[in-house]
Amino acid sequence: MTVSCLTDYMYILLFMAGGCLVVFLPFIIAYYIRPKTTEYVKSFQAYECGVEPFKQMWDYRFGISYYLYALIFMAFDVDVLYLFPVATVFNTDVVGAVRGITELFIFIGILSLAIIYAWVKGVFKWERKTRS
Numbered sequence: 001m002t003v004s005c006l007t008d009y010m011y012i013l014l015f016m017a018g019g020c021l022v023v024f025l026p027f028i029i030a031y032y033i034r035p036k037t038t039e040y041v042k043s044f045q046a047y048e049c050g051v052e053p054f055k056q057m058w059d060y061r062f063g064i065s066y067y068l069y070a071l072i073f074m075a076f077d078v079d080v081l082y083l084f085p086v087a088t089v090f091n092t093d094v095v096g097a098v099r100g101i102t103e104l105f106i107f108i109g110i111l112s113l114a115i116i117y118a119w120v121k122g123v124f125k126w127e128r129k130t131r132s
Helices: 003-033 040-044 064-081 083-088 094-120
Strands: none
Touching: 064 083, 064 094, 083 094
C-alpha cells in the first residue's frame, strides 16, 4: 500500500471517530453533569412544564381541535419541504421550466384545497367551553 492510500484510510478513520464522538459525547456530558440524587416526588409524578399536578390526568380533557390543528400543521409542514427540491431543479430550457412551474402550482393548489376543506369542516374554529 502506498502512503497516499494510508492517508486516505486515516482520514476515513478520523471521520468515523469524529462521528462517534459527536454521537456519544452528549450522553457522556449529561451523565457527569446530572444530579446524582433524585427526589421522591420527581421520580413518581409526571412533570409538566413546572406546573404541579392537581388532579388525575384523565380528569382534564383537551378538545380534539388541538390535535387536528397539530396534524394539519405537520402535514403542511412536511409538504412544504417538498417545494425546496422542486424549486432547485428547474431546467434551463423554457419547456422544462414551464412544466416544473405548472406542476408546482398544481401541488400548491391541492394543498390549498385541503386547507379550504379543513376550514369548511370547522377545524379552525376554537370554541370556548365553560367549566361546569
